[in-house]
Amino acid sequence: MIKIVILVFVYFTFPLVIIYICRRWSLFKKLGSIVLAYAFGLLLGTSGILPRGSDNYYLELHGKASMSGTQVESLIASGAIKDDDVFVNSIRKVQDMLTTIAIPLAFPLLLFSLNVRKWLRYAKAGFISMILALISIIAIIISGYFLFRNVVPDSWKVAGMLVGVYSGGTPNMASLSVALDVDPNLFLMTNTYDIIVGAVTIIFFITAGPKVFRAILPPFKFIGESGDTGQAVAEAESFEDFSGMFKKGRLLPLIKALGISLLIAVVSAGIGMLFPENAFQPVAILSITTLAIIGSLIPWLNRIEKTFQFGMYFVLVFSFAFASMADLATIFKIGFLGLFGFVTYAYFGSLLLHLLLSKIFRVNADDYLITTTAFIYSPPFVPVIAAALKNKEVIITGITVGILGYILGNYLGVGLGYFLKGF
Secondary structure, three states: OOOHHHHHHHHHHOOOOHHHHHHHOHHHHHOOOOHHHHHHHHHHHOOOOOOOOOOHHHHHHHOOOOOOOOHHHHHHHOOOOOHHHHHHHHHHHHHHHHHHHHHHHHHHHHHHOOOHHHHHHHHHHHHHHHHHHHHHHHHHHHHHHHHHOOOOOOOHHHHHHHHHHHOOOHHHHHHHHHHHOOHHHHHHHHHHHHHHHHHHHHHHHOOHHHHHHHHOOOOOOOOOOOOOHHHHHHHHHHHHOOOOOOOOOOOHHHHHHHHHHHHHHHHHHHHHOOOHHHHHHHHHHHHHHHHHHHHHHHHHHHHHOOHHHHHHHHHHHOOOHHOOOOOOHHHHHHHHHHHHHHHHHHEEEEEHHHHHHHHHHHOHHHHHHHHHHHHOOOOHHHHHHHHHHHOHHHHHHHHHHHHHHHHHHHHHHHHHHHHHHHH
Protein backbone atom coordinates (compact mmCIF):
# COMPACT_ATOMS: atom_id res chain seq x y z
CA MET A 1 0.00 0.00 0.00
CA ILE A 2 2.82 2.42 0.88
CA LYS A 3 4.43 1.80 -2.51
CA ILE A 4 1.16 2.62 -4.28
CA VAL A 5 0.81 5.86 -2.29
CA ILE A 6 4.39 6.81 -3.21
CA LEU A 7 3.67 6.07 -6.87
CA VAL A 8 0.58 8.31 -6.85
CA PHE A 9 2.66 11.04 -5.17
CA VAL A 10 5.30 10.75 -7.91
CA TYR A 11 2.69 10.95 -10.67
CA PHE A 12 1.26 14.17 -9.24
CA THR A 13 4.52 15.86 -8.26
CA PHE A 14 6.95 15.01 -11.06
CA PRO A 15 5.04 17.16 -13.60
CA LEU A 16 5.94 20.09 -11.32
CA VAL A 17 9.60 19.12 -11.76
CA ILE A 18 9.06 19.12 -15.54
CA ILE A 19 7.53 22.59 -15.34
CA TYR A 20 10.56 23.79 -13.36
CA ILE A 21 12.98 22.24 -15.87
CA CYS A 22 11.24 24.03 -18.74
CA ARG A 23 11.39 27.35 -16.88
CA ARG A 24 15.04 26.86 -15.90
CA TRP A 25 16.56 25.71 -19.21
CA SER A 26 15.56 27.14 -22.59
CA LEU A 27 16.48 23.94 -24.46
CA PHE A 28 13.87 21.95 -22.53
CA LYS A 29 11.36 24.77 -22.96
CA LYS A 30 11.79 24.46 -26.72
CA LEU A 31 11.23 20.71 -26.53
CA GLY A 32 8.02 21.34 -24.61
CA SER A 33 6.69 20.11 -21.28
CA ILE A 34 4.46 17.44 -22.86
CA VAL A 35 7.36 15.90 -24.79
CA LEU A 36 9.37 15.75 -21.55
CA ALA A 37 6.41 14.17 -19.73
CA TYR A 38 6.26 11.40 -22.35
CA ALA A 39 10.04 10.92 -22.22
CA PHE A 40 10.21 10.67 -18.42
CA GLY A 41 7.13 8.46 -18.37
CA LEU A 42 8.75 6.04 -20.81
CA LEU A 43 11.92 6.12 -18.72
CA LEU A 44 9.95 5.26 -15.58
CA GLY A 45 8.09 2.46 -17.34
CA THR A 46 11.20 0.82 -18.80
CA SER A 47 13.77 1.49 -16.06
CA GLY A 48 12.80 -1.53 -13.99
CA ILE A 49 11.60 0.64 -11.08
CA LEU A 50 8.06 -0.49 -11.82
CA PRO A 51 7.70 -4.30 -11.97
CA ARG A 52 6.63 -5.48 -15.39
CA GLY A 53 4.72 -8.68 -14.62
CA SER A 54 4.66 -12.02 -16.40
CA ASP A 55 3.97 -12.46 -20.10
CA ASN A 56 0.84 -14.47 -19.25
CA TYR A 57 -0.50 -11.54 -17.23
CA TYR A 58 -0.36 -9.28 -20.30
CA LEU A 59 -1.93 -11.98 -22.45
CA GLU A 60 -4.81 -12.23 -19.98
CA LEU A 61 -5.35 -8.45 -20.08
CA HIS A 62 -6.59 -8.76 -23.69
CA GLY A 63 -5.64 -5.13 -24.33
CA LYS A 64 -7.32 -3.79 -21.17
CA ALA A 65 -5.46 -1.50 -18.75
CA SER A 66 -5.99 -3.78 -15.72
CA MET A 67 -8.09 -6.62 -14.32
CA SER A 68 -10.59 -6.78 -11.48
CA GLY A 69 -9.58 -8.37 -8.17
CA THR A 70 -11.88 -11.32 -8.83
CA GLN A 71 -10.24 -12.01 -12.19
CA VAL A 72 -6.77 -11.84 -10.67
CA GLU A 73 -7.67 -14.25 -7.84
CA SER A 74 -9.21 -16.69 -10.31
CA LEU A 75 -6.15 -16.64 -12.58
CA ILE A 76 -3.76 -17.11 -9.65
CA ALA A 77 -5.82 -20.05 -8.39
CA SER A 78 -5.63 -21.67 -11.82
CA GLY A 79 -1.88 -21.01 -12.09
CA ALA A 80 -2.28 -18.84 -15.19
CA ILE A 81 -0.46 -15.89 -13.63
CA LYS A 82 2.01 -15.43 -10.75
CA ASP A 83 1.62 -13.92 -7.28
CA ASP A 84 3.86 -11.00 -8.29
CA ASP A 85 1.28 -10.06 -10.90
CA VAL A 86 -1.10 -8.95 -8.13
CA PHE A 87 1.12 -5.94 -7.35
CA VAL A 88 1.61 -5.26 -11.05
CA ASN A 89 -2.16 -5.22 -11.50
CA SER A 90 -2.49 -2.77 -8.59
CA ILE A 91 -0.02 -0.44 -10.31
CA ARG A 92 -1.90 -0.75 -13.59
CA LYS A 93 -5.15 0.13 -11.78
CA VAL A 94 -3.55 3.28 -10.38
CA GLN A 95 -2.21 4.25 -13.80
CA ASP A 96 -5.58 3.60 -15.42
CA MET A 97 -7.37 5.63 -12.73
CA LEU A 98 -5.02 8.61 -13.13
CA THR A 99 -5.22 8.66 -16.92
CA THR A 100 -9.00 8.31 -16.73
CA ILE A 101 -9.56 11.22 -14.32
CA ALA A 102 -6.78 13.60 -15.43
CA ILE A 103 -8.27 14.58 -18.79
CA PRO A 104 -11.87 15.07 -17.54
CA LEU A 105 -10.42 17.45 -14.95
CA ALA A 106 -8.02 19.11 -17.39
CA PHE A 107 -10.30 19.94 -20.28
CA PRO A 108 -12.78 22.21 -18.47
CA LEU A 109 -9.85 24.10 -16.91
CA LEU A 110 -8.32 24.53 -20.37
CA LEU A 111 -11.53 26.01 -21.75
CA PHE A 112 -12.70 28.16 -18.80
CA SER A 113 -10.25 30.98 -19.58
CA LEU A 114 -11.05 31.17 -23.29
CA ASN A 115 -13.07 34.23 -24.24
CA VAL A 116 -15.20 32.54 -26.90
CA ARG A 117 -17.34 35.61 -27.64
CA LYS A 118 -14.29 37.81 -28.12
CA TRP A 119 -12.43 35.47 -30.46
CA LEU A 120 -15.51 34.65 -32.53
CA ARG A 121 -15.62 38.35 -33.46
CA TYR A 122 -12.25 37.91 -35.17
CA ALA A 123 -13.02 34.57 -36.80
CA LYS A 124 -14.13 36.02 -40.12
CA ALA A 125 -10.60 37.25 -40.97
CA GLY A 126 -9.35 33.72 -41.60
CA PHE A 127 -12.73 31.99 -41.91
CA ILE A 128 -12.27 30.70 -45.46
CA SER A 129 -8.77 29.39 -44.75
CA MET A 130 -10.01 27.78 -41.52
CA ILE A 131 -12.87 25.98 -43.29
CA LEU A 132 -10.54 24.83 -46.09
CA ALA A 133 -8.08 23.54 -43.48
CA LEU A 134 -10.80 21.52 -41.73
CA ILE A 135 -12.02 20.09 -45.04
CA SER A 136 -8.46 19.13 -45.94
CA ILE A 137 -7.78 17.47 -42.58
CA ILE A 138 -11.00 15.44 -42.63
CA ALA A 139 -10.72 14.43 -46.31
CA ILE A 140 -7.11 13.29 -46.05
CA ILE A 141 -7.61 11.38 -42.82
CA ILE A 142 -10.65 9.59 -44.24
CA SER A 143 -8.67 8.58 -47.33
CA GLY A 144 -5.73 7.62 -45.09
CA TYR A 145 -7.99 5.38 -43.04
CA PHE A 146 -8.93 3.37 -46.14
CA LEU A 147 -5.29 3.24 -47.28
CA PHE A 148 -3.85 2.08 -43.95
CA ARG A 149 -6.67 0.30 -42.13
CA ASN A 150 -5.29 -3.14 -42.98
CA VAL A 151 -1.82 -2.36 -41.58
CA VAL A 152 -2.63 -0.05 -38.64
CA PRO A 153 -4.31 -1.55 -35.55
CA ASP A 154 -7.50 0.25 -34.48
CA SER A 155 -7.06 2.61 -37.41
CA TRP A 156 -10.46 4.26 -36.77
CA LYS A 157 -9.19 5.31 -33.33
CA VAL A 158 -5.98 6.64 -34.88
CA ALA A 159 -8.05 8.61 -37.40
CA GLY A 160 -10.10 10.15 -34.60
CA MET A 161 -6.98 11.13 -32.65
CA LEU A 162 -5.33 12.63 -35.75
CA VAL A 163 -8.36 14.80 -36.48
CA GLY A 164 -8.24 16.00 -32.88
CA VAL A 165 -4.51 16.77 -32.82
CA TYR A 166 -4.56 18.49 -36.23
CA SER A 167 -7.45 20.73 -35.25
CA GLY A 168 -6.81 21.34 -31.55
CA GLY A 169 -3.38 20.03 -30.58
CA THR A 170 -2.12 17.56 -27.99
CA PRO A 171 -4.79 18.26 -25.29
CA ASN A 172 -7.48 17.17 -27.75
CA MET A 173 -5.47 14.11 -28.72
CA ALA A 174 -5.18 13.16 -25.05
CA SER A 175 -8.90 13.58 -24.40
CA LEU A 176 -9.72 11.58 -27.53
CA SER A 177 -7.47 8.75 -26.37
CA VAL A 178 -9.82 8.51 -23.37
CA ALA A 179 -13.00 8.95 -25.41
CA LEU A 180 -11.97 6.28 -27.94
CA ASP A 181 -10.36 3.95 -25.34
CA VAL A 182 -6.99 3.88 -27.12
CA ASP A 183 -4.26 1.42 -26.12
CA PRO A 184 -1.34 3.26 -24.38
CA ASN A 185 1.25 1.94 -26.86
CA LEU A 186 -0.84 3.02 -29.84
CA PHE A 187 -1.46 6.47 -28.38
CA LEU A 188 2.18 7.00 -27.48
CA MET A 189 3.49 5.94 -30.88
CA THR A 190 0.91 8.04 -32.74
CA ASN A 191 1.90 11.05 -30.67
CA THR A 192 5.62 10.31 -31.05
CA TYR A 193 5.36 10.14 -34.85
CA ASP A 194 3.30 13.33 -34.81
CA ILE A 195 6.03 15.09 -32.81
CA ILE A 196 8.78 13.87 -35.17
CA VAL A 197 6.99 14.92 -38.36
CA GLY A 198 5.77 18.12 -36.72
CA ALA A 199 9.27 19.16 -35.64
CA VAL A 200 10.55 18.91 -39.21
CA THR A 201 7.54 20.84 -40.54
CA ILE A 202 7.69 23.71 -38.05
CA ILE A 203 11.37 24.28 -38.90
CA PHE A 204 10.36 24.58 -42.56
CA PHE A 205 7.50 26.96 -41.65
CA ILE A 206 9.86 29.24 -39.74
CA THR A 207 12.67 29.26 -42.32
CA ALA A 208 11.75 28.73 -45.98
CA GLY A 209 7.97 28.45 -45.55
CA PRO A 210 6.99 32.15 -45.86
CA LYS A 211 8.94 32.60 -49.09
CA VAL A 212 7.68 29.33 -50.63
CA PHE A 213 3.99 29.89 -49.83
CA ARG A 214 4.11 33.55 -50.90
CA ALA A 215 5.41 32.37 -54.27
CA ILE A 216 2.38 30.09 -54.66
CA LEU A 217 -0.49 32.01 -53.05
CA PRO A 218 -1.67 35.64 -53.31
CA PRO A 219 0.03 38.21 -51.06
CA PHE A 220 -1.46 39.41 -47.79
CA LYS A 221 -3.18 42.82 -47.95
CA PHE A 222 -2.03 44.96 -45.03
CA ILE A 223 -4.76 47.19 -43.61
CA GLY A 224 -3.03 48.48 -40.49
CA GLU A 225 -2.09 46.83 -37.20
CA SER A 226 -4.95 45.85 -34.91
CA GLY A 227 -5.02 47.36 -31.42
CA ASP A 228 -5.59 43.92 -29.93
CA THR A 229 -2.45 42.39 -31.43
CA GLY A 230 -0.27 43.00 -28.38
CA GLN A 231 -2.86 41.44 -26.10
CA ALA A 232 -3.16 38.44 -28.45
CA VAL A 233 0.61 37.91 -28.39
CA ALA A 234 0.66 38.08 -24.60
CA GLU A 235 -2.21 35.61 -24.36
CA ALA A 236 -0.55 33.14 -26.72
CA GLU A 237 2.78 33.34 -24.91
CA SER A 238 1.09 32.84 -21.54
CA PHE A 239 -0.48 29.50 -22.48
CA GLU A 240 2.49 27.59 -21.04
CA ASP A 241 3.56 30.18 -18.48
CA PHE A 242 3.09 28.43 -15.13
CA SER A 243 4.79 31.13 -13.08
CA GLY A 244 2.77 32.44 -10.16
CA MET A 245 0.14 29.74 -10.49
CA PHE A 246 0.08 29.09 -6.73
CA LYS A 247 0.70 32.67 -5.68
CA LYS A 248 -1.34 34.02 -2.77
CA GLY A 249 -4.74 35.14 -4.01
CA ARG A 250 -4.75 32.72 -6.96
CA LEU A 251 -4.85 29.38 -5.17
CA LEU A 252 -8.38 29.59 -3.74
CA PRO A 253 -9.99 30.65 -7.07
CA LEU A 254 -8.10 27.81 -8.80
CA ILE A 255 -9.45 25.34 -6.23
CA LYS A 256 -12.96 26.64 -6.97
CA ALA A 257 -12.34 26.18 -10.70
CA LEU A 258 -11.10 22.65 -10.03
CA GLY A 259 -14.25 21.96 -8.02
CA ILE A 260 -16.42 23.11 -10.93
CA SER A 261 -14.32 21.01 -13.29
CA LEU A 262 -14.91 17.99 -11.04
CA LEU A 263 -18.64 18.75 -10.97
CA ILE A 264 -18.69 18.92 -14.78
CA ALA A 265 -16.88 15.57 -14.95
CA VAL A 266 -19.38 13.95 -12.56
CA VAL A 267 -22.42 15.37 -14.39
CA SER A 268 -20.94 14.27 -17.72
CA ALA A 269 -20.34 10.78 -16.35
CA GLY A 270 -23.99 10.72 -15.32
CA ILE A 271 -25.04 11.74 -18.82
CA GLY A 272 -22.79 9.03 -20.26
CA MET A 273 -24.51 6.40 -18.11
CA LEU A 274 -27.78 7.16 -19.89
CA PHE A 275 -26.30 5.67 -23.06
CA PRO A 276 -25.15 2.12 -23.91
CA GLU A 277 -21.91 1.06 -22.19
CA ASN A 278 -19.80 1.28 -25.36
CA ALA A 279 -20.91 4.91 -25.83
CA PHE A 280 -20.12 6.02 -22.26
CA GLN A 281 -16.63 7.45 -22.83
CA PRO A 282 -17.28 9.47 -26.03
CA VAL A 283 -20.56 10.84 -24.65
CA ALA A 284 -18.85 11.80 -21.37
CA ILE A 285 -15.95 13.59 -23.11
CA LEU A 286 -18.26 15.51 -25.44
CA SER A 287 -20.49 16.46 -22.49
CA ILE A 288 -17.42 17.72 -20.61
CA THR A 289 -16.40 19.82 -23.62
CA THR A 290 -19.89 21.30 -24.02
CA LEU A 291 -20.36 22.11 -20.32
CA ALA A 292 -16.86 23.62 -20.17
CA ILE A 293 -17.67 25.93 -23.09
CA ILE A 294 -20.82 27.02 -21.24
CA GLY A 295 -18.69 27.55 -18.13
CA SER A 296 -16.33 29.84 -20.06
CA LEU A 297 -19.28 32.18 -20.70
CA ILE A 298 -19.69 32.80 -16.95
CA PRO A 299 -17.72 36.05 -16.35
CA TRP A 300 -16.34 35.32 -12.85
CA LEU A 301 -15.23 31.83 -13.88
CA ASN A 302 -13.69 33.09 -17.11
CA ARG A 303 -11.69 35.71 -15.20
CA ILE A 304 -9.95 33.25 -12.84
CA GLU A 305 -6.25 33.48 -13.62
CA LYS A 306 -4.09 30.49 -14.61
CA THR A 307 -6.95 28.02 -15.18
CA PHE A 308 -5.48 27.13 -18.58
CA GLN A 309 -2.08 26.43 -17.04
CA PHE A 310 -3.73 24.42 -14.24
CA GLY A 311 -5.43 22.35 -16.94
CA MET A 312 -2.07 21.84 -18.67
CA TYR A 313 -0.66 20.54 -15.37
CA PHE A 314 -3.29 17.77 -15.44
CA VAL A 315 -2.42 17.09 -19.10
CA LEU A 316 1.19 16.57 -17.93
CA VAL A 317 -0.01 14.17 -15.19
CA PHE A 318 -1.90 12.25 -17.87
CA SER A 319 1.06 12.22 -20.27
CA PHE A 320 3.54 11.10 -17.60
CA ALA A 321 1.28 8.31 -16.26
CA PHE A 322 0.13 7.18 -19.71
CA ALA A 323 3.68 6.94 -21.07
CA SER A 324 4.76 4.87 -18.06
CA MET A 325 2.18 2.24 -19.09
CA ALA A 326 3.69 1.77 -22.54
CA ASP A 327 5.93 -1.14 -23.48
CA LEU A 328 8.98 -0.07 -25.51
CA ALA A 329 9.37 -3.58 -26.90
CA THR A 330 5.90 -3.24 -28.43
CA ILE A 331 6.38 0.35 -29.54
CA PHE A 332 9.39 -0.39 -31.73
CA LYS A 333 7.95 -3.40 -33.46
CA ILE A 334 8.19 -3.26 -37.25
CA GLY A 335 4.38 -3.35 -37.40
CA PHE A 336 4.22 0.30 -36.36
CA LEU A 337 5.78 1.42 -39.66
CA GLY A 338 2.27 1.46 -41.09
CA LEU A 339 1.27 3.89 -38.35
CA PHE A 340 4.21 6.14 -39.25
CA GLY A 341 2.97 6.06 -42.85
CA PHE A 342 -0.56 7.00 -41.76
CA VAL A 343 0.65 9.93 -39.62
CA THR A 344 3.00 11.21 -42.34
CA TYR A 345 0.30 10.90 -45.01
CA ALA A 346 -2.23 12.73 -42.81
CA TYR A 347 0.24 15.48 -41.97
CA PHE A 348 1.58 16.33 -45.40
CA GLY A 349 -1.55 15.30 -47.29
CA SER A 350 -3.70 17.77 -45.37
CA LEU A 351 -1.10 20.54 -45.82
CA LEU A 352 -0.92 20.01 -49.57
CA LEU A 353 -4.68 19.72 -50.04
CA HIS A 354 -5.18 22.87 -47.97
CA LEU A 355 -2.58 24.59 -50.16
CA LEU A 356 -4.36 23.49 -53.33
CA LEU A 357 -7.76 24.64 -52.07
CA SER A 358 -6.24 27.93 -50.91
CA LYS A 359 -4.88 28.45 -54.42
CA ILE A 360 -8.31 27.78 -55.91
CA PHE A 361 -10.14 30.06 -53.46
CA ARG A 362 -7.40 32.70 -53.53
CA VAL A 363 -6.55 32.59 -49.83
CA ASN A 364 -3.44 34.67 -49.14
CA ALA A 365 -0.19 33.00 -48.12
CA ASP A 366 -0.03 34.49 -44.62
CA ASP A 367 -3.56 33.41 -43.66
CA TYR A 368 -2.84 29.94 -45.04
CA LEU A 369 0.31 29.53 -42.97
CA ILE A 370 -1.08 31.03 -39.75
CA THR A 371 -4.32 28.97 -39.79
CA THR A 372 -2.36 25.80 -40.56
CA THR A 373 -0.03 26.53 -37.65
CA ALA A 374 -2.88 27.35 -35.29
CA PHE A 375 -4.68 24.07 -36.00
CA ILE A 376 -1.69 21.74 -35.99
CA TYR A 377 0.52 23.35 -33.35
CA SER A 378 -2.04 25.31 -31.26
CA PRO A 379 -1.96 29.04 -30.28
CA PRO A 380 1.48 29.22 -28.54
CA PHE A 381 3.18 28.80 -31.93
CA VAL A 382 1.18 31.55 -33.65
CA PRO A 383 3.44 34.48 -32.62
CA VAL A 384 6.51 32.48 -33.73
CA ILE A 385 5.13 32.05 -37.25
CA ALA A 386 3.85 35.63 -37.32
CA ALA A 387 7.40 36.76 -36.57
CA ALA A 388 8.73 34.58 -39.41
CA LEU A 389 6.13 36.19 -41.70
CA LYS A 390 7.01 39.64 -40.31
CA ASN A 391 3.27 40.22 -40.09
CA LYS A 392 1.59 40.94 -36.73
CA GLU A 393 -1.82 41.43 -38.32
CA VAL A 394 -2.37 37.68 -38.65
CA ILE A 395 -1.79 36.97 -34.96
CA ILE A 396 -5.40 37.53 -33.89
CA THR A 397 -6.59 35.33 -36.76
CA GLY A 398 -4.20 32.59 -35.68
CA ILE A 399 -5.15 32.76 -32.00
CA THR A 400 -8.85 32.68 -32.92
CA VAL A 401 -8.44 29.64 -35.15
CA GLY A 402 -6.37 27.86 -32.50
CA ILE A 403 -8.98 28.47 -29.81
CA LEU A 404 -11.78 27.28 -32.08
CA GLY A 405 -9.63 24.21 -32.73
CA TYR A 406 -9.52 23.46 -28.98
CA ILE A 407 -13.31 23.63 -28.95
CA LEU A 408 -13.98 21.65 -32.14
CA GLY A 409 -11.27 18.98 -31.81
CA ASN A 410 -13.14 16.59 -29.51
CA TYR A 411 -16.39 16.76 -31.48
CA LEU A 412 -14.62 16.14 -34.80
CA GLY A 413 -12.41 13.35 -33.42
CA VAL A 414 -15.22 11.37 -31.80
CA GLY A 415 -17.57 11.93 -34.73
CA LEU A 416 -15.11 10.89 -37.42
CA GLY A 417 -13.72 7.98 -35.40
CA TYR A 418 -17.08 6.33 -34.89
CA PHE A 419 -18.15 7.17 -38.45
CA LEU A 420 -15.14 5.28 -39.83
CA LYS A 421 -15.66 2.41 -37.39
CA GLY A 422 -18.83 1.57 -39.32
CA PHE A 423 -16.89 0.75 -42.50
